Amino acid sequence: MGRVRSHTRRRPRANPRGVLSVRAGGFGFVQTAEGAFFVPESRMAGAFDGDLVELAPLPDRGFREGRVRAGGSSAAGRGSAQESPAARVVRVIDRAHDVLVGRYEVADPFGVIVPEDPRIPYDVFTMRADNPDIEDGSLVRVRIATFPSRNAAATGVVEEVLGRADETRASIDVVIARHKLETAFSEGAFAEARSAKLDAGGALAEGYRDLRERFAFTVDPADARDFDDAISLELVASEGGKASGVFAVGSHSEKASVLSDASQQPARGGGASSGMRFVEGRAPASVRWRLGVHIADVSHYVAWGSSLDVDARRRATSVYLADRVIPMLPEELSGDLCSLRPGAVRRTMTLDLYLDEAARLVAFELYPALIRSNARLTYDEAGRMLAGSDAAEALRDIRVRAVGSPEPAGLEEDVAWRLRELSRIAKARQGARERAGGLDFDTVEARVRLDAEGRPAGVDLRRKTDATALVEEAMILANETVAAHLRDAGSPGLFRIHERPAADGLAGLAEVFEEFPWFSDIDARAFVEGEAHALQQALAASAGRPEGGLVSSLLLRSMKRAVYRPECGPHYGLASAAYTHFTSPIRRYPDLVVHRMLKALIGGRPARFDEEVAALPWVAEHSSEMERVAERAARESQEMKIVEYLEGFVGQTFSAVVSGVAAYGLYVRLDNTAEGLVPLRALGEECFELDAARHRLTGQDSGTSYRLGQRLAVVLTDADARSCRLDFKLATIERKGRRP
Template sequence: MGHRDGHGFVVRDDGQPDIYLPPNEMRAVLHRDRVRVRVVRHDRRGRPEGRVTEILQRSDAPIIGRLLFEHGVWLVAPEDKRYGQDVLIPKGATGAAQSGQVVVVELTEPPALYGQPVGRVKEVLGDIDDPGMEIEIAVRKYGVPHQFSEAAMAEARALPDKVRAVDRRGRIDLTDVPLVTIDGEDARDFDDAVYCEPARVGRGKGWRLLVAIADVSHYVRNGSPLDVDAYDRATSVYFPRRVIPMLPEKLSNGLCSLNPGVDRLCMVCDMLIDAKGQVQAYQFYPAVMHSHQRFTYTEVAAILQNTRGPLAQRHAALVPHLLHLHDVYRALLAAREARGAVDLETVETQIVCDEAGRIERIEPRTRTEAHRLIEEAMLAANVCAAEFIAAHHHPALYRVHERPAPDKLEVLREYLKAVGVTATLPDMPSPRDFQAIAKATAERPDAPQIHQMLLRSMQQAMYSPHNVGHFGLAFDAYTHFTSPIRRYPDLLVHRVIKALLKDERYHLPMLPTPGEAQAKLTKRLQERGASDAMQRTRGRPTNEVLGWEAAGLHCSANERRADEASRDVEAWLKCKYMRERLGEEFTGTVTAVTSFGLFVTLDALYVEGLVHITELGGEYFRYDERRQELRGERTGARFTLGSKVTVQVSRVDLDGRRIDFRLVRDAQMAVSEGRAVVAGEPAEFDEGDDGRGPVRRARRTERSTRAAGDGASDSGKRGGKKARAAAPGRAAVPATARSGAKPRAASPTGAQSASVLGPSARGRRGGRPRR
């Protein structure tokens, strides 16, 4: 894995710590090459440094970059800075490309110790400022399949445009049931529809809740060209103003989408839920439905707030059903709280672009009762699907979320102790323990930072045939059933349920051979942090189980790939957005603290950038991992999570997706005078404190703060690291370089986690540079 600063890391097959490669060892290799290395030394912290002894396999991934003509030589500067060398293009190998255009390069000669790599232009993407260029780059940079095979398109074209009489056979007719879809304003594919009515459950009151999901499996047959392409993609990829769908548009936006006013095939989870929010009975069956209305979240929220308003009057026939949905939602929410599920609200943002693809504004997404209503209904259906499959002992893909790892728990304990949270976490914590801390600290002014650390301690959710439960949601069994248009695991779950309804067994199209596949899967489970519990559940896997493991790892990896590509595009757009604001000053909040500086998110723009440690003033700063703070040794000035600062946009690196801030003069003077800001309030220092004595706790005002989580990243690996900040006017030498640390450019909070809430879970970043 190359690094933009010229060095690299070897990611070991055995899952052991990465091996550092100095720049001279990276001359003959490129990012993504497979190599054999020999460890030649260890640094002061015991981290290995290696020497490449053999290049086992060259990466065949294309390189994307800008074609340049310099000093009579054509070359391509890679857009991904992890490729540390420019690619030489021989005369005549540039094709129709012109200087300055973005191109895709295929290597014809690999790099050598004293020679640059050589390649030819394979594809011309266009000019760097063309609308949508950032997406064209991302899909190729991350290897996202963006063109369907001709066989798949031919199969899609042969499908009917509407539901036929033959398709209705063996299905329950629900066309007279007023099912409705509730989605965002910009949604184009509708996976799910809902309906609720009061019902008697046992001797008490309850509800009958129907969750109807598009029956994609009826049209995408096992092992067909459409199925092969869908498996290769594994998920739809969402960018601002564009979607790379898992299925061709004829299916995703047409035949499979539960559009209003037309009949559609669906799979139904029909549930009876009691007054306590417990599912007392459920059944699955194929059906034909007719969506009676396409609602948006905004519309449903408005109707629930004012059932006599103009919008409610316009949909008077459907308002009672929406009220029933709201009633069952409140019961399900009570059940969620009773089982102790972790509920940490994250601040999510959306980018609003103009017609040319430029950012107009970045705004937070507002979660309404309508969002939560649909979320709880989908969770209930997903749990029923998992229980149904588990009861029949049929292999399938579960959505598993394991307990926090011991090392992350220890970091969390130290942090909670440092900030004065008295609650303790046992060695085997339950979701209820995390939720108790979240509730106990909800009124503290530093609640967002505490909840952020709670979320960072969580593991990533993934797909696996081994059901070890979902920690964050506090479910013994959980899977994904509700989005087969955009997630391949959901399509597999549908196929398994259909097979079980027919007393049959579903078989994956292709199964690996046990030998080599077993070794690779074991290695990848270790790399992805699979716990001992998951390893024990594997036992002696059969060929069938190996196939499901391979499918789970493939879907999990492609989910991460989609997240990374989406974040890359958002980072590109934000950099272009901030390039027009160079020199402007903004207030912001410290959202991550590392040994090499502070990551600050601007309050008004929701854009994150780095204040390097060399910008903090002329003294040494010590990084305290326990407190998540940088503290000046001379003045005792402290910067911690939640600190309020005023920064100036000093540099924007579009290619590196990097925004640099500097503290404005007033803030620098405050630091030099021994004043800093902690969790939004000015800190108070002992007179004559030289940074080594005790520092009195900052004064805080009592105020209610909405809990916000911000990522599943490590926020640093070292504690007590000393770093010197350059005085104004002096050369800014990264202090961490003097102590053997290697500052990374990417933000630790750039990888946010949604693993607690189900669909996605993002990667770990921060601390020692790894990628």
Template sequence: MGKKDKKVKKEKKGGKRMTKKQLVEKLTDLIQLNAPESVSLKRIYAELKLNTHPLKMLCLDILQDMLTDDFICEPEKGRYKLKNPDQIVTGTFQRKSNGKNSLLPEDGSTPIFVAERNSAHAMNNDKVRVALFARRKNREREGEVIEILERANDTFVGRLKVDRHYAFLLTESRTLANDIFIPKERLKGAKDGDKVVVRVAEWPDDAKNPIGQVIDVLGRAGDNTTEMHAILAEYGLPYSYPENVERAAEQIPAEISAEDLAEREDFRDVLTFTIDPKDAKDFDDALSIRRVGDGLWEVGVHIADVSHYVKEGSIIDKEAFKRATSVYLVDRTVPMLPERLCNFICSLRPDEEKLAYSVIFRIDDKGNVRDSHIAHTVIRSNRRFTYEEVQDILEARQGEYAAELMQLNTFAKILRERRMAAGAINFDRMEVRFEIDEATGRPLSVYFKVQKDAHKLIEEFMLLANRTVAERIGKVRGGAKPKVFPYRIHDLPDPEKLEDLKNFIVKFGYKLKTAGSKTDVSRSLNHLLDEIQGKKEENLIETVSLRAMQKARYSTFNIGHYGLAFDYYTHFTSPIRRYPDLMVHRLLTRYLAGGRSVQQQKYEDKCEHCSDMEQVAASAERASIKYKQVEFMSEHIGEVYDGTISGITEWGIYVEINENKCEGMVPMRDLGEDYYDFDEKNYCLIGRKRHKRFSLGDPVRIKVARANLEKKQLDFTIA
């Protein structure tokens, strides 16, 4: 065998396949271990055994990303070193109740382990400075907190345990290893067993427990209002309205002045109605329709003109921005605006004159939008419909305003069809709802809200209005720079997660295209979502598909909305319950009047705050649903149900009961006499001895074992 052959053989043998994630970790370690010296490309290839062309190319790509991210620098061609070899790192502290704390560095580099003894009593999400210890080979980076720069959250919610001489707060927080000690004189009248909000006042260096004081007594644990307020407090959300803001709202006159009327388009005599859930009080949007010629219709999307009443920088505006969104718990709404505004002055109630901000469309019989204009208007709603009433009229093809509703429904179906053809993704998620006992707040039954034509009718016209407003500001001619504007953006799916989804659904006999244009991928996704309809794995595959999607958010940097297949999209249609819509109304008015562009960074920061608050509100909403599910199932201990495995983790399996969608866990110890391995890629647990397999989507029969309201947790056993 010649020298050349030997070399070829060796090269083939080397170069073990490595994922991008693995290579990033190895590169990061190598560069950090050699800091502050630089490392040559040749040495990187040799030490990491990168002896195939694809691996070398992947390495160069990663190095380029690290240079762009300012993580490393290239002092001379082909040599790389850590940009900040300093041994002090700033970042966010992540506290764990098991003492395995970590620092997430600001520069996005690998997390740093911080043992409890080195944490300087930093709290979860505090901004801290950490000094790194000398790096030990094959060990994770470790350090100690040397300074707390900014406290993230010093309040905790829990149940009070009062003894003769002292009291403790027992929290369900997974971030505190120790209960909070409360001196008797700082109880604010709270009694044993009360749910309270406690602020950590101090945590002396030599003390095991933080010391706190009660700042609010929520009520008796187990009482419905107490528990709902506790959920809000847990997420840092308000559960009452500040009196001074309420008073400011009381000063706002509800009457419409002659000057207001003079400068608005008058729609009071045009047929107009609202369509909302049966328990809604804040009517954000209304639709008007009239024939304006042969084969031509005028459709108005009328939105409550909140910006007329809530002036920028006012006390009401500041409170609304802080909240950024209304929060919808199972049995109550925590509004963004004071009740006088959201349910009375701004709400488009029937038979009352209201100020609106409207997008008026002229649409032909084939559903083509001929033209549109945006105007401040005055309207008078003729009828307040619920979704159920409209659905009945559409199905029976008769009833009040049936002809107009059916015409709008025809247009909505055409708009939807075109959106889907353009590559929009069709996620029709089923929502869990509860029939609640008004007196006690206890759940009496569970039902599901399914999207029908009445919902879709409203949705399509809201999408059309939002898109039209975004295009009006964002689409500019002749290379001009568009003015700063808040968009609702949605990025392309995560490629790795799409691959995982593709590999996961193969087991059920489905295919997914993950390469090609974004329209190809979204069409393939839609085909999958159509195929699974009505099948037992429908909910499961929808959930895994949703996980592959990015989260939609607000930003002044427009990248389009992937899920809707729109190049320009914003939120304009719900200013009573979403702050971004209020920002959009104000900027739209400014720009349509020829005003100059606003400062981008200021509005990007506002968008970020609104996106964050939207996530917090969604978490609180999920927690309230979870609480009610556990409360509902607590009446059914010992009963047996059919379920579907909805989640797999290293500590057990999650099962969703088919008939009511309540989810609980079968802990690992209750899975039988075997040791199970967790296969993350294939979403399954496999028994070592008996090879029993629990996979995502498998049907199982379970027995309800325990319902822990405090932890919002259901425990099942396999029946």
């Protein structure tokens, strides 16, 4: 018996809302709390891809644009994926774009901008008289003045000419323009950067300690251009507090009295030292190692309110794009005077961390110093040495050696034993953090390798290794120590806060993970409540399985974003009670602020200090936002170049993992991290049912099922770098293609 629907409502029903995802055919889909809705091209109401929109359901009167069964005919059946209910856009709640990049076309009296992004099918009109010198075919950035509506076209103002459209296809310049990234410094900032001097003698007179004889080195990616941090490691004493001669070789010879000597050193020039501070409950006699973390002293050159500071504050971060770096500071500082290059004397903020045999922090001391890095290692070189490869061969690959460094044999020994001990310390620190509830995601970073002309020549995958971990753990400990120091001293600062993930997001993941047998051994209640050890169990249980990478990725996406705040709070992901960013002041503005706060704490407050403290809430919010912008731009630039690279592999077969299930098909992720769509029509000659809760598509006739984490063989059918789009179909015949 049919159900009778009442036409009266007891209370008004809110319209569904969600983010509009536009497909190449002009139609779109919106995922809402009520489910997925199909939006015909004619019912967009001027909405752009990425806009947050409000929808009104439409009667099913043939709005089937794009909703076709695999064989090409329209499908029947309300529950099928291609039969997502149709809706129209009622209004745009929040615009994703106020600036577009497009091709300028002369159509007197107008200059018409055709967006480069094919998912935005609306031209933007400007008056030709306002820009008579712009050539037809130029690539421009336009700011939208009025958005399109049913009765009017979009209008805007040209902000910048980027070049010729035919010369800048898939260009990173488009990404820079789209995200409004600043590429030029003010004249005042340039003048201040050019006039900056090291002045080692003046530094010593001000109270900087002279650590130029201490053996320090940097470990960074091979393509790193600026070096914020150097590390050193010295044996202080063996068990029982007695001096050890085991490591008394060359430049790393130390005496057992180093700890007491350090605590008694007077700080010249006003007392620029925090003094030795011991961790409660830890005995000085248990100290075994002095781990030095030496961070570029950017705050010496960039004072609050200076032209350099204003430019850096506005940018808030360096941006690392596929083919270039947009630095937060001019090259004179970021690539030279503040960069801890081998053989060069540099000012630093040094944090000495005194550790016991179990790598627990016993004491620390913070002070400005002069250092000279002895060597630069890449992660690959450090990894080869840790793996037991020929150390001498690895050292021949070291990019630069310090002036007056030891002979290769001496340098080998100086570096090799430190790397081994730092790795052992890192593993101990990792274990302690894991026991405290810290999360370690199995992430893979894809970096496109470019040739001399900027064309993609390959994709390199970067994973966490023992070499990256030894640096990462040293920096985490330094950041935790500085944060606790600022907190305990009642000092102003910027802290890194990471909140517990939302239970509703984890509940959705639990429904997905229940499809995997290993999840039955995990406490689902604890998982949904965000208990860190339950999440650790999910990561460990899925590791090494076909779905392992996806599980790690989905859990990472469920995390809330870490943000900057002027108040101290916990960091959920690292299981830290206090955390800050101290270790990268060349490329992150919050780190520069933290350095200034530390200097004020240990050396006295400078002029305008209260002004900077008053600005901390705004600086925290702005830095958090600019971090998001930089990450989006960096990711987009890499995706653009990966797709450009894959344009040469159309027709090839790849192994992929299902990374998303939607009403219109499957998203699949290649091993090189590139992601694209297998449209519904490519799945076979039948209708498919979508189980949104379990992220599964099931064929109504065959029962064939596709779910998250499933590995498939797919064929690349189309690659468009301009729109960063990859299209696939299922491979019917297993065949090998070139590896991308």
